[in-house]
Amino acid sequence: MKKMMLLGACLLLGSVAAQAQESRQDVSISGFETISPDVYGNGVYPMHSSMTTGVLASYRYMVTPRSALEVNYGFSQYTIRYKSVPTPYGQVHTRMQEVTGAYVYSRTYRNWNPFAEVGVGGLIFTPILDNGTHQFDSKQNTNISGLAGVGVAYEISPSFDIRAEYRGFILKTPDFGNTAFKTNRYYWLSEPTIGIAYHF
Template sequence: MKKTMLLCALVLTAMTAFGQESRQDASFSVFGLIGPDVTGNAVHMKTTTTGGILASYRYLLTPKSGLELNYGFAQNSEKYVTSFIPNGRIHTRNQELTGAYVYNMTFKNFNPFAEAGVGALIFTPIKDYGTNNLDAKQNTNIGALFGAGVAYEISPSFDIRAEYRAFLVKAPDFGLSDFKTNRYEVVSTPSIGVAYHF
């Protein structure tokens, strides 16, 4: 009986100590969207570089392991060159909806981390002067998210977070057979931002 009571007391003490730590955080970041040139199926696609915003929510399951949800937003242009279309342009709204597993380490005020997950990139054509094919349709492409970075703790509630993030996804074709590369691309989104722990 004494052993059971001692074990319960130890478990409650550990739970109370861990419960006092911040297990959740919300972050807001700015990122650069850098897409590669993609060539396939006699189509050449070039993604223009732009900036965007990223909102994330992270929940720590243990001090080293956590889960993260992300929403990102940016606007850029996809340019296509084919044998029939020398100057195809789609002004695009990019949205990211992803979930990832995050592994954390702690070295004084520095907290390096790595993440991997899945999600969707939503490519929505904007029908304006930057788009010269009005038949373009929205693409929702499923892919893999991966990245690594470091958070620097500036107080118990705030840290500055810098990260290299990337998304492996099929190149968008906007429902147009003339723009179909049948290739995958790695879209890089390096980011820097601030996280609030609660």
Template sequence: MKKMMVMCALLLSAAAGYGQESRQDASISATGLFSPQINGNAVQLNTTTTLGVLASYRYMLTPHSALELNYSFGQNSTKYIISSLPNGRVHTRIQELTGAYVYSLNFRNFNPFAEVGVGGMLFSPIKDYGTTLLDTKQNTNIGALFGVGLAYEVSPSFDVRAEYRGFVVKSPDFGLADFKTNRYEVISIPAIGVAYHF
């Protein structure tokens, strides 16, 4: 009976210790947005490189597995070169809404991780001097997220994260048939930021 009581006490203390660990974190990161040149359907699409911001929330399911929600924001210019028409330019607001599964490892203060998920990329035209066609419309394109990164634990509450994120998505056409490339692209979104564990 004593052995059983000692075993139960050990199990309860282990469970209480696990319950006190940080199981959630929120992070904010600076990002870059890099898109390749896209050629298709007699259209060439060129996009400027820009900076942005990424906010993430992560919930740990186990010490190595987590679910993550992401929101990122940036602005760039998209230029369409079409042989039969004048070139078109769209000043674009880009927003990402994604959910991902994250798998991480622990090596002292270093925590490498990989993630994969799905979500949407919103390409919204900004009607200003940077947009040459006023009849453009917002595109919401569904795509896939993948990435790898490294978190360095500064303290039990904070870590610094650096990661490469890629988003596979259909190129935007802003609702105009002349802008359709019918191609997919990988938008590279490297990020570096700080996470708070709670």
């Protein structure tokens, strides 16, 4: 009986030690490009967004060896231009912030870890009142967004990997509280992303 109890205790301690050594969490920092199409609708011809570089920070927790939950914060600044009938030319220099959560499914093939994610969150468009903004009565928009992405991570050590990903968002076009900027359309915002992750 004592031998059985000792064996059970050893197995339990071994299991706890193995779990302690397994990396179940990671944080990553990435750079991305924001690419969006021209959007036409409701008298706006068109809404055009400049390309820009941004920064993305993510935290991922592995629920199982293949499934994870992720939270993201992204930041970028760019200019959105509008052409419409009542306002021949409008421009807003905006700060875009991303706050999203996602489910991530991944596989492992030696050092390669392809993954896909789907989630939801908010994109916050805040007008910057400088000489890049023509409408100083512009108001902040918070738009609910769907998120989808596919990517691959390459393990360079047990603690670090390099990640490349395509992320996309579906959301309603921001209008900054100006009826002349309201397209009443949804659009697809693309973010090719590359960065590095630390596992712990």
